[in-house]
Amino acid sequence: MARWLRFGYLVLLSSRAFPMTDTARPSTDAEPLVRVRGLTTVLNGKTIFDALDMDIPRGRVTAIMGPSGTGKTTLLKHITGQMAGDAGEVWVDGREVGTLSRSQLFKLREQIGYLFQNSALLTDFDVFENVAFPLRQHTDLPEELIRNLVLLKLQSVGLRGAAALMPSELSGGMARRVALARAIVFDPMLILYDEPFVGLDPIALNQVLKLIRTLNDTLGITSVLVAHELDAIKQVADHVYLIANGKVVAQGDPKTIADDGSPWTRQFFGGEADGPVPFQYPAGDYAQSLGFPRSQA
Amino acid sequence: MSAQTQRNVVTEALAQIGHCGLFLLTILKSVPRSFRYGRETVRQLWFVGAMSLTIIMTCGLFVGMVLGLQLYYVLSIFGGTAASGTVVAIAIYRELGPVVTALLFAGRAGTSITAEIGLMRATDQIAAMEMMAVDPIAYVVAPRFLAGLIAMPLLCSVFCALGVFGGHLVGVTWLGIDNGTFWSNMTANVDVWKDVVNGVIYKSVAFGAVVSLIAVFQGYTTPPTSEGVAYATTRTVVASSITILALDFVLTAFLM
Numbered sequence: 153m154a155r156w157l158r159f160g161y162l163v164l165l166s167s168r169a170f171p172m173t174d175t176a177r178p179s180t181d182a183e184p185l186v187r188v189r190g191l192t193t194v195l196n197g198k199t200i201f202d203a204l205d206m207d208i209p210r211g212r213v214t215a216i217m218g219p220s221g222t223g224k225t226t227l228l229k230h231i232t233g234q235m236a237g238d239a240g241e242v243w244v245d246g247r248e249v250g251t252l253s254r255s256q257l258f259k260l261r262e263q264i265g266y267l268f269q270n271s272a273l274l275t276d277f278d279v280f281e282n283v284a285f286p287l288r289q290h291t292d293l294p295e296e297l298i299r300n301l302v303l304l305k306l307q308s309v310g311l312r313g314a315a316a317l318m319p320s321e322l323s324g325g326m327a328r329r330v331a332l333a334r335a336i337v338f339d340p341m342l343i344l345y346d347e348p349f350v351g352l353d354p355i356a357l358n359q360v361l362k363l364i365r366t367l368n369d370t371l372g373i374t375s376v377l378v379a380h381e382l383d384a385i386k387q388v389a390d391h392v393y394l395i396a397n398g399k400v401v402a403q404g405d406p407k408t409i410a411d412d413g414s415p416w417t418r419q420f421f422g423g424e425a426d427g428p429v430p431f432q433y434p435a436g437d438y439a440q441s442l443g444f445p446r447s448q449a
Numbered sequence: 450m451s452a453q454t455q456r457n458v459v460t461e462a463l464a465q466i467g468h469c470g471l472f473l474l475t476i477l478k479s480v481p482r483s484f485r486y487g488r489e490t491v492r493q494l495w496f497v498g499a500m501s502l503t504i505i506m507t508c509g510l511f512v513g514m515v516l517g518l519q520l521y522y523v524l525s526i527f528g529g530t531a532a533s534g535t536v537v538a539i540a541i542y543r544e545l546g547p548v549v550t551a552l553l554f555a556g557r558a559g560t561s562i563t564a565e566i567g568l569m570r571a572t573d574q575i576a577a578m579e580m581m582a583v584d585p586i587a588y589v590v591a592p593r594f595l596a597g598l599i600a601m602p603l604l605c606s607v608f609c610a611l612g613v614f615g616g617h618l619v620g621v622t623w624l625g626i627d628n629g630t631f632w633s634n635m636t637a638n639v640d641v642w643k644d645v646v647n648g649v650i651y652k653s654v655a656f657g658a659v660v661s662l663i664a665v666f667q668g669y670t671t672p673p674t675s676e677g678v679a680y681a682t683t684r685t686v687v688a689s690s691i692t693i694l695a696l697d698f699v700l701t702a703f704l705m
Contacts, residue, residue, distance in 0.1 A: 232580060258582035272577035275569075286581045289588075334581075 183246070185210045185342060185374045186231055191240035192398075193226060200226055202398030203240065213368050213375040215385045215406065218395035219420065219429045224378040225269075227395070228344045231376070232264060233257045245341065262290060265335030265343040265373075269350060271327040273319040273334075279306070280315040283334045290338075305333040309363060325356025329363065336367060343367070345377045349384050357381075361388050382410065382421055394420060396429060469666045475586055476594050476665070482584065483591035490592040497558035497593070498600030502607065504557050505550060509608035512545055513537060513615025520616075521624050530620075534631035535638040537616035542639065542648045546609040548697050551656035554601060555689035559664035562593050563685040566668025567678035575669075590669060594661045601657025605649050647704045655700060660689045 186208035193200040200223035208214050216224050229235040230242050233249045242249045247260060273282050283302045287293060293301075306312040309329040319327060328348060335343055345364065349357050365388050368375045379385055385392060386406045394402040394409065394416060401416040402409055410421035419427030435441070483490065520533045566589060569575050578585045613635075620626040639645065664685050671681035 234576065234579065258584075261580055261582040264580070266577070266580040268573045268577060268580075270573055272573035274574055274577070275572070286583075289581065289583045 183210075184208055185245055186376070187241075187243040188227075188230070189241045189243075191227075191230060191237045191242060193223065193230070193235075193237045195226070199398050201237065201240075204395075204399060206393060206400060208374060208376055209391070210374050211368075211372055212390040213364065213377060213388055215377045215379060215389035215392045216395060217378075217380065217382070217385065217392060217420070220380075222395050223398070224395060225346055228266070228346055228376070228378060231344065232261060232266060262286075262338060263341045265338070265340040267328070267331050267335050267343065267345045267348055269347040271319075271324075271331040273322075273327055273331060275319050277319075278315070279311065279317050279319070279322070279330050282319070282330060283337055286334065286337055301337065302333075305337050306330075308336075308367070309333045310359070323356070324351050325353065325359065328352065328356070328360055332360070332363060332367075336371065336373075339371060340373065342374045342376070345375065345379075347378055347380075349379055349381050357384060364388050382406070396420070401428075468670070469662065472666050472669070473662055476591050476662070479584060479587040479591050480595070482587040483595065486588055486592055489588065490595050493592045493596035494600055497554075497562065497596050498603060501554060501557045501600070501604055504553055505604045505608050506611050508549060508553055509546075509611030510615040510618075512549060512608075513541065513612035513617075514619045515615075516540060516545070516612070517616035517619035517624075521620055521626070530624075530626055531630045532634055533620050533626060534616065534635040537620070538613055538635045538639045539644055541609050541612040541616075542644045544648070544697070544701075546605050546612060547648050547652035547656055548693060550605040550608045550653060551601065551660055551693045552690055554597070554604060554657070555660045555664075555686055555693065558597065558600070559660050559685045559689055560682045562597070562661070562664040563668040563671070563682050564678055566590070566593070566665060567671040567673075567681050570669065570671060571673040571675070571678060585669075590665045594658075594665050597661025597664070598654065598657045601660070602650055602653045605653035609645075609649055651704060652697065652700050655696060656693050659692050659696060663689050663692065 184207035186206075188204055188206040191201045191204040191206075204227075206227075216227060218224055226235060230237055231244060231249065233252060236250055244260060245263070247256075249257070249260070252260060273279075274285060277285065280302055283305055284298050287298050287301060291298075303312055303315070306315055309332055311326060311329055311333065314322065314326060314330070319330075322330065348360055348364070352360060361384055364375060364377070367373055377385070377389060389406045392403060392406045392409050393400050396416055402412055402414055404412065410417055415428050418424065419429060425431050439445075516537050517533060520536050521530055524530045524533055524536070566575075569589065575585045575589065578588060617631060621628050621631050667681040667685045667688070671677045
């Protein structure tokens, strides 16, 4: 009886920790969770996005692919408000990110999990404290409940036994999974994965793939993946956007997108060295830069 | 160096100072929020204060000993060795204590603050905090700034105490100045407000603020590369040292 009373108390506290505030989702489930309209970004004179339009549907795993340097990570930064575009709008859950104040942006970010490419674990803290960090910062939960929530999340990524390890003692795959546990500790509505498969061995890669799919389905999260690995994307994603030249050049089912016949998809998924994405970085006349006279054609 | 390059260097330096001033305002604005992270401030106080004690105590002792030795040599020419306690104390409280402590603090704690924050930025830990809706200025920067501000007067007090002890060790124990004369001259001529408070409190608080500000600013704004962190660490020492000495002149002129 006492155990049940204690459980009820913890559930009550937990509901106080995650209240439905005025930031609760104002938009309907039919609307895409993320809407990008006419996004234009110029960095150091280079156009990264040229009136980009994109919709990220709710509850699905959407992959964003494209050649290196096309601005995939920059797009994630626009979605989370870390970076403002030069023109256009980014809407997340019915809120235009560019118009939010810093405190409103922080409220929004409490509902977004972000998995960094290098995991970005806090090196002063052990695994347990890394996962507990957002809870300690944003709630006044009793230590016992924090402990239970953290162990629950660590168990879901298979690392409950590593709770006492420091980040320096983890392999790349383990660090990625700890970062994932930290990203989902608040049960976010959206998780953004920045290159989650880079540097993982096949075992760790499959573990992360399974986790992304399982978390998306069981928690009803919307997932956005930035990645290059088509084989992995085929296993986990519901929809793929291929970005190049600042625009969406192809989109569709990950299993069939490679066969749509466009030169972009042919080069990117076929791994061709030259094509719409040139092998050579734009440069002046080759012969002239080597000091030879310009050829008279 | 061409005139254009010189102008660019001056403009860049002025822009940095302006940027640093704005950064100070941001820190001060976030100080009330940083009180939530009291434990982090205490932890930083341990790192920048307690962990600096060894170097501060050792240097304080040797500075006092050297001062005692030099003064004994000079004052003995005029038969005034009895005044060595007074001169040691005044020199340490007014100038050497706050200035040398601040220089050592910049080298020991300032560089570690810059390197730590710079590496946190390079490894995306600062960005991760932003993404977890935690303000890195309130959580990372303000506690380190406050810790430096609190630690400096305490370290300066320790430095001064060890400095006077070092002067006593050489003057009285080694060179045979009368113990009573050493202490009585010192207590009679050293003014608590004019000498001790001005030096140990006002100057060291000002130096603590300046060194901490430079350290956190350099760390927070460093390019996220290993080269960037290395440059930022060097800049912390150089900028802090110049600022300490320049500010010391200004403060001395005002506090005279």
